[in-house]
Amino acid sequence: MKFGVVVFPGSNCDYDTFHALQNVMGQETVFLWHKEHDLQRVDCVVLPGGFSYGDYLRSGAIARFSPIMREVKKFADSGGLVLGICNGFQILLEAGLLPGAMLRNKNLKFLCQHVHIRIENNRTAFSNAGHRGQVLRIPIAHFDGNYYAPPDLLSGLEKNGQIIFRYCDEKGKLSEAANVNGSVHSIAGLINRQGNVLGMMPHPERAAEKILGSEDGKIIFQSILNYLEKKKGTGKKKATRGVRPAVSPLPPLIGTS
Amino acid sequence: MKVRILVSLKESVLDPQGQTVKNALHTLGYNQIKDVRQGKVFEIELEGLGRSEAEKIIPEIADRVLANPIIEKFIWEILEA
Numbered sequence: 001m002k003f004g005v006v007v008f009p010g011s012n013c014d015y016d017t018f019h020a021l022q023n024v025m026g027q028e029t030v031f032l033w034h035k036e037h038d039l040q041r042v043d044c045v046v047l048p049g050g051f052s053y054g055d056y057l058r059s060g061a062i063a064r065f066s067p068i069m070r071e072v073k074k075f076a077d078s079g080g081l082v083l084g085i086c087n088g089f090q091i092l093l094e095a096g097l098l099p100g101a102m103l104r105n106k107n108l109k110f111l112c113q114h115v116h117i118r119i120e121n122n123r124t125a126f127s128n129a130g131h132r133g134q135v136l137r138i139p140i141a142h143f144d145g146n147y148y149a150p151p152d153l154l155s156g157l158e159k160n161g162q163i164i165f166r167y168c169d170e171k172g173k174l175s176e177a178a179n180v181n182g183s184v185h186s187i188a189g190l191i192n193r194q195g196n197v198l199g200m201m202p203h204p205e206r207a208a209e210k211i212l213g214s215e216d217g218k219i220i221f222q223s224i225l226n227y228l229e230k231k232k233g234t235g236k237k238k239a240t241r242g243v244r245p246a247v248s249p250l251p252p253l254i255g256t257s
Numbered sequence: 258m259k260v261r262i263l264v265s266l267k268e269s270v271l272d273p274q275g276q277t278v279k280n281a282l283h284t285l286g287y288n289q290i291k292d293v294r295q296g297k298v299f300e301i302e303l304e305g306l307g308r309s310e311a312e313k314i315i316p317e318i319a320d321r322v323l324a325n326p327i328i329e330k331f332i333w334e335i336l337e338a
Binding site: 057058061094100101103104106107108148149150 | 266269270271273274277322323325327328
């Protein structure tokens with residue numbers, strides 16, 4: 001599979017993400033400069049962490065106007081997989097590819113620490129390699145990660161199974177203390193209604209090797225690979241069998257379990 | 258034409274920065290301070306626009322770029338015509 005890591009001025013997790021995808025996961029990976037107009041036929045676009053445009057105005061607010069974001073939006077609208085990590089999540093929110101907004105952390109501190117997150121829905125393109133209720137240990141590093149959505153939007157997210165990760169303690173219990181940045185409903189990661197765009201504040205690329213203290217982040221990348229392989233595999237069968245329809249339909253991108 | 262746009266968090270959104278400023282003011286003895294909300298100020302110079310055009314464009318840019326309508330609201334005033 002081919003991954004594209006978008007590089008904005010101020011991105012600083014681009015190389016970590018590239019390393020995790022290419023060297024740890026063994027996938028072809030390319031950088032996509034924010035001024036480009038071509039996504040180079042990648043299977044999945046990753047918006048990495050960092051401080052695009054110095055976080056001026058609001059985190060992610062300026063990056064959404066970069067030329068490449070027009071292509072990312074088209075790609076997402078046509079069902080392409082898009083993963084936004086940290087600042088990438090903030091950009092997806094500002095670009096309207098995901099609902100809601102980010103506020104400053106509740107304690108007004110930049111938080112750089114390992115946290116635990118719980119998989120709330122594993123029937124998605126980004127979480128199928130894990131199981132529901134599984135606790136992952138993945139670091140965060142952000143100032144504006146206090147996710148906010150108005151009550152009506154929030155109830156929709158809950159109902160549709162769009163909340164994929166919640167901050168929890170090491171046993172998987174939710175609490176105010178474990179919800180380090182103050183996000184509504186302890187939300188650490190969510191997907192769009194169609195299920196092909198995920199935003200998450202924790203950094204899976206920083207938890208993809210034993211030497212880094214955790215390999216839990218690989219579950220997100222492996223899920224994407226599982227999904228893409230299944231999708232491509234189904235496509236191949238379709239081609240060789242000619243008129244016969246594909247035996248198994250595409251795996252559901254999103255489902256509430 | 259000079260315009261000033263004030264962007265601040267909606268009343269329904271908690272403003273921890275404003276709260277912290279309020280607490281600091283209380284520490285200094287200004288106990289009359291009931292609430293503080295913090296925001297951003299934009300001073301913008303426009304040219305080649307009539308007043309009616311400006312009145313159309315200003316809320317548009319505030320809504321599209323300067324403020325995030327999910328969490329923020331804005332007010333604006335023309336300082337110099």
